Amino acid sequence: MSHSTAEPPQRDLHALISEHSGGEGPLLPMLHAIQAAYGHIPQEAIPLIADALNLTKAEVHGVVTFYHDFRETPAGRHVIKLCRAEACQSVGGAALADRVLGKLGLDWGGTTANGAVTVEAVYCLGLCACGPAAMVDGKVVGRVDDTRMAKILTEAGA
Amino acid sequence: MNIYIPRDAAAKALGADEVASAVATEAAKRGLDVQIVRNGTRGMIWLEPLVEVEETTGRRAYGPVTAADVPALLDGKLEGLGAVEDIPFFARQTRLTFARCGLIDPLSLADYEAHGGLAGLRRAVAMEPGGIVAEVTASGLRGRGGAGFPTGIKWKTVAEAQSAQKYIVCNADEGDSGTFADRMIMEGDPFTLIEGMAIAGIGTGATKGYVYIRSEYPDAIEVMEAAILLARGAGLLGPSVLGSGHAFDMEVRVGAGAYVCGEETSLLNSLEGKRGIVRAKPPLPALEGLFGRPTVVNNVLSLATVPVIFEKGAAHYAGFGLGRSKGTMPIQIAGNVKHGGLFETAFGMPLGQLVNDIAGGTASGRPVKAAQVGGPLGAYIPVSQFDTPFGYEEFDQKGGLIGHAGIVVFDDTADMLKLARFAMEFCAVESCGKCTPCRIGSVRGVETIDRIAAGDPAATVILTDLCDTMRDGSLCALGGFTPFPVMSALRHFPDDFARRKEAAE
Ligand SMILES: Cc1cc2nc3c(=O)[nH]c(=O)nc-3n(C[C@H](O)[C@H](O)[C@H](O)COP(=O)(O)O)c2cc1C
Ligand code: SF4
Ligand code: FES
Ligand code: FES
Numbered sequence: 221m222s223h224s225t226a227e228p229p230q231r232d233l234h235a236l237i238s239e240h241s242g243g244e245g246p247l248l249p250m251l252h253a254i255q256a257a258y259g260h261i262p263q264e265a266i267p268l269i270a271d272a273l274n275l276t277k278a279e280v281h282g283v284v285t286f287y288h289d290f291r292e293t294p295a296g297r298h299v300i301k302l303c304r305a306e307a308c309q310s311v312g313g314a315a316l317a318d319r320v321l322g323k324l325g326l327d328w329g330g331t332t333a334n335g336a337v338t339v340e341a342v343y344c345l346g347l348c349a350c351g352p353a354a355m356v357d358g359k360v361v362g363r364v365d366d367t368r369m370a371k372i373l374t375e376a377g378a
Numbered sequence: 379m380n381i382y383i384p385r386d387a388a389a390k391a392l393g394a395d396e397v398a399s400a401v402a403t404e405a406a407k408r409g410l411d412v413q414i415v416r417n418g419t420r421g422m423i424w425l426e427p428l429v430e431v432e433e434t435t436g437r438r439a440y441g442p443v444t445a446a447d448v449p450a451l452l453d454g455k456l457e458g459l460g461a462v463e464d465i466p467f468f469a470r471q472t473r474l475t476f477a478r479c480g481l482i483d484p485l486s487l488a489d490y491e492a493h494g495g496l497a498g499l500r501r502a503v504a505m506e507p508g509g510i511v512a513e514v515t516a517s518g519l520r521g522r523g524g525a526g527f528p529t530g531i532k533w534k535t536v537a538e539a540q541s542a543q544k545y546i547v548c549n550a551d552e553g554d555s556g557t558f559a560d561r562m563i564m565e566g567d568p569f570t571l572i573e574g575m576a577i578a579g580i581g582t583g584a585t586k587g588y589v590y591i592r593s594e595y596p597d598a599i600e601v602m603e604a605a606i607l608l609a610r611g612a613g614l615l616g617p618s619v620l621g622s623g624h625a626f627d628m629e630v631r632v633g634a635g636a637y638v639c640g641e642e643t644s645l646l647n648s649l650e651g652k653r654g655i656v657r658a659k660p661p662l663p664a665l666e667g668l669f670g671r672p673t674v675v676n677n678v679l680s681l682a683t684v685p686v687i688f689e690k691g692a693a694h695y696a697g698f699g700l701g702r703s704k705g706t707m708p709i710q711i712a713g714n715v716k717h718g719g720l721f722e723t724a725f726g727m728p729l730g731q732l733v734n735d736i737a738g739g740t741a742s743g744r745p746v747k748a749a750q751v752g753g754p755l756g757a758y759i760p761v762s763q764f765d766t767p768f769g770y771e772e773f774d775q776k777g778g779l780i781g782h783a784g785i786v787v788f789d790d791t792a793d794m795l796k797l798a799r800f801a802m803e804f805c806a807v808e809s810c811g812k813c814t815p816c817r818i819g820s821v822r823g824v825e826t827i828d829r830i831a832a833g834d835p836a837a838t839v840i841l842t843d844l845c846d847t848m849r850d851g852s853l854c855a856l857g858g859f860t861p862f863p864v865m866s867a868l869r870h871f872p873d874d875f876a877r878r879k880e881a882a883e
Contacts, residue, residue: 244669245631247651252593252632273651286653287634289593305555305804306750306797307786310713311741314796343637343754343804345594346558347391348786349423349711349718358596362391 233265241272247283251290260291296331296338298376301355302364304341307348316352317341320369324378336377380432381405384480385416386565387597388558393444394427400448401429408452418566420462420480421720428462436461467717467736472698474690474706475683476559476722479566485604487612490569496614498688502577503622510581511537514684516692518704523549523640523677524752524781524855526703526770529684532674535664536582539672544584546575546626547649547668547675550591550598551633551640554753556784559708559720560678564591564598567682568605569614572628574681576619577688578674579626587628588668589678590645593635602630637754637808641854642675644810655810656854677782679708700726703769711737713750713786723768730764733787744789748870750797752781754804755859757866758794777866779859794871799827801863805856816857819848823864830875838875841868 236257240250247269254265261284270277284290302317321339324332331338347353350362356372364372383389383398398414405412420428420439428441429451439459440451450456462468462480473479482489490496502510515530536544548571552560564571575587591599606628609615617625631649633639639648643657646668667673683705687695696704703725709732711718716738733739733749740746748758757778759766766776773780788797802823809817823844829837845861852858868875 245649245651248631248634248648252634283651283653287636289633289635304800306754306800307556307713307784309797309800310786310788310792342594342635343808344553344555344557345387346552346561347388348556348558348713348784349715350388350392350426351713353391355594360387360391360597362388 233262233268237265237268237272247273247275247280248287251284251287255290259294263292296335298336298357298378299338299340300372300376301340301342301345303343303345303347303351303353305344305348307344308351308353311351313352316364316366316369319366320373324373332378334377337373379411380413380415382415382417382430382432382437383427384419384566385484385597385601386419386426386562387595388423388562389419389426389428390597392423392426392442396445397427397429397443397448400445401452404448404452410452415483417482418479418484419562419720420468421476421562422465422467422717423719424717425459425465428459430462439465467719467721470736471722472706472724473722474686474695474698475570475679475708476563476567476720477686478570479563482567484566484568484601485608487569487608487614490567494689495569495685496573496620498685499573499576499614499620501688502580503620503624507537507581507583510577513688513692514581517687517695518692518699518702519680519683519687519695520703520770521677522679522683522707522782523642524554524779526780529676529680532664532676533578533582535662536584536672536674539665541672543586543669543671544582545668545671545673546578546582546584546587546628546681547642547646547673548575548587548589548678548681549640549642549645549675550589550595550678551637551645552592552595552678552782553637553640554755554782554784556712556750556786557710557753557782558712559710559783561595561598562720563678563682563708564595565601568602569609570682570685571602571678572605572609572614574684575628576615576626577684578676578681580619580622580624582672582674584672584674585625585627587626588649589628589630590633590639590649591630592633592639599630599632606630636810637804638810638854638856641810641856644854645675646673653810655812658853679782698724700724700767700769700772702771707768707780707783709768710782710784711787712784714740714742714789715787716741725769726767728764729759729766729768729785730761732768732785733764737787740787740789742789742791744791747788747790747792748794749788750786750863751784752779753784754801755779755855755862756781756784757862758797758870759866760870762870778862794867794874795827795831798864798867799824799831801860801867802827805860809856810854813852813857815848815851816853816860819844819851819857820860823848823860827864838868
């Protein structure tokens with residue numbers, strides 16, 4: 221789930237969909253594969269998926285929108301997920317998140333104007349004994365403080 | 379020389395990968411013959427990255443180690459911690475489920491077998507399926523996912539159901555804040571879960587298993603997928619498990635960031651490729667579960683505890699614990715604590731001993747204010763109730779729950795009104811949308827708490843009524859139990875709700 225550079229491996233949508241059409245309950249694995257390849261679920265994928273799985277377009281769209289992971293538009297080049305849950309709050313996670321969002325002028329889910337960074341909320345990363353926790357382009361980071369965060373943001377080009 | 383450097387996500391989050399590459403570089407420079415083993419964590423997160431160097435006299439631990447410490451480590455100049463087994467936090471545990479975690483190479487079947495792995499499955503394949511289910515029942519094992527339902531009874535229902543296809547579904551959605559035991563065992567001892575699922579399959583007549591892992595756990599997904607491939611290659615999974623003639627195979631499925639998908643029926647819908655809406659019960663998943671077939675849905679820890687029950691016998695397991703809470707519980711101590719991590723012990727230790735003695739109190743050094751036990755749907759327990767023994771019934775009697783056994787500690791700077799507001803906000807964000815009290819009530823809950831914060835005294839009564847409605851009118855525990863953290867905060871910490879009134883006046 222890394223979004224490091226802007227060149228999505230332009231794999232043919234049809235091929236990707238047919239590759240994942242087999243097996244039991246194929247829709248979620250298929251959506252994950254599409255998002256991994258394109259960084260989001262492109263609008264044009266919906267009718268193709270519906271066709272392949274014998275579902276209505278509304279059903280496919282309903283699934284895409286139900287899950288927080290699936291996005292309908294591309295994210296920034298880097299995705300920083302900050303844990304908002306209780307254990308991270310107990311060690312200053314909420315205040316840290318406020319400072320990050322404030323500094324970047326973003327709300328949760330927002331992307332910086334230069335397209336470098338999207339900041340998303342996550343509810344627990346299983347790093348609750350070493351919070352505040354974050355995930356940067358799929359990599360876990362523990363005990364995040366202002367210095368660590370400033371370095372992450374600089375490296376991401378925020 | 380073997381050097382153990384954990385691959386556990388918490389160790390990585392604290393720099394274990396950097397330490398591992400420094401060890402490789404520095405060892406090469408020195409011409410040392412070093413084997414780096416990426417083990418699981420020993421569970422003492424405040425010491426991560428915890429590196430163990432294997433010497434003729436045994437493994438010696440160092441931690442927390444940084445990449446800069448590595449030259450000193452290899453030159454024998456770094457101060458160590460001695461043997462892990464002698465560190466008090468570790469020495470005081472009873473490790474049954476987690477016996478191998480951190481000790482072995484998670485992806486070495488030989489290592490697994492050398493430390494008791496597969497002994498349980500070998501015993502199980504020689505038994506009648508009915509005997510397998512009876513053994514689990516006799517162990518007293520209760521579901522570790524939260525509800526504490528007896529695992530043997532669930533298996534019996536599935537075993538007795540007639541169907542051409544049955545399933546074992548492992549719930550690895552572990553969404554509760556303050557919990558990470560599922561993640562740790564999957565990253566540190568994945569074959570235990572595979573072995574437990576194979577035993578469940580043979581005992582109930584299910585031939586297909588799924589592990590539904592949350593997408594927030596990329597490391598666990600990677601290790602589980604690799605372990606399944608190795609297990610299949612070794613004949614531990616496939617058409618004839620260990621040559622027994624019983625078929626069982628399994629695969630990993632990845633969630634998509636929905637907390638409610640940890641609820642078992644929502645999880646089944648998600649596995650089927652649908653929206654993760656909660657299903658009404660009955661029908662029980664045991665009778666009409668995945669694709670309408672009889673299905674065992676069990677938490678990771680429930681299934682990962684099955685091998686040791688078969689290895690050591692049900693009576694051995696049931697010999698630990700307190701009252702109807704039998705065996706051991708991998709307790710996760712998190713949040714604002716000095717010594718956080720995984721502490722497996724027999725049920726019955728008082729909460730205060732876990733927080734103050736085992737975990738050493740707060741990391742900040744300030745007084746403890748409260749502990750939230752059992753995740754975001756669990757109550758905030760004030761210090762005055764810290765004598766409560768850790769057990770299902772004992773917490774229930776105090777208006778709380780142990781859930782998946784996460785303890786999140788807060789110091790006296792915690793604002794209980796903000797935490798109550800967060801509980802409502804979380805419910806609103808994660809609601810599956812099926813019930814009005816959950817979907818709309820939680821949004822009203824946030825607004826009502828904001829009114830209390832703004833100094834409206836009448837709003838407290840409204841909040842109480844709202845919680846009653848959510849508790850009584852919700853289909854699942856997301857809407858139904860969100861009142862636990864909210865009302866416990868209000869009841870035990872009224873000052874945090876009143877102080878603002880004064881500020882407003
Ligand atoms: C909102 C909600 C979230 C849940 N999340 C989890 C979870 O992440 N993991 C889990 O094992 N059980 C979770 N449960 C409990 C499951 O519904 C179910 O009881 C459990 O998987 C059964 O397995 P067990 O008997 O081994 O505990 C959740 C329940 C609710 C209502
Ligand atoms: S209580 Fe909430 S999450 Fe549970 S079924 Fe109802 S709406 Fe869905
Ligand atoms: S609460 Fe933040 S990682 Fe678990
Ligand atoms: S049970 Fe009917 S609305 Fe929730």
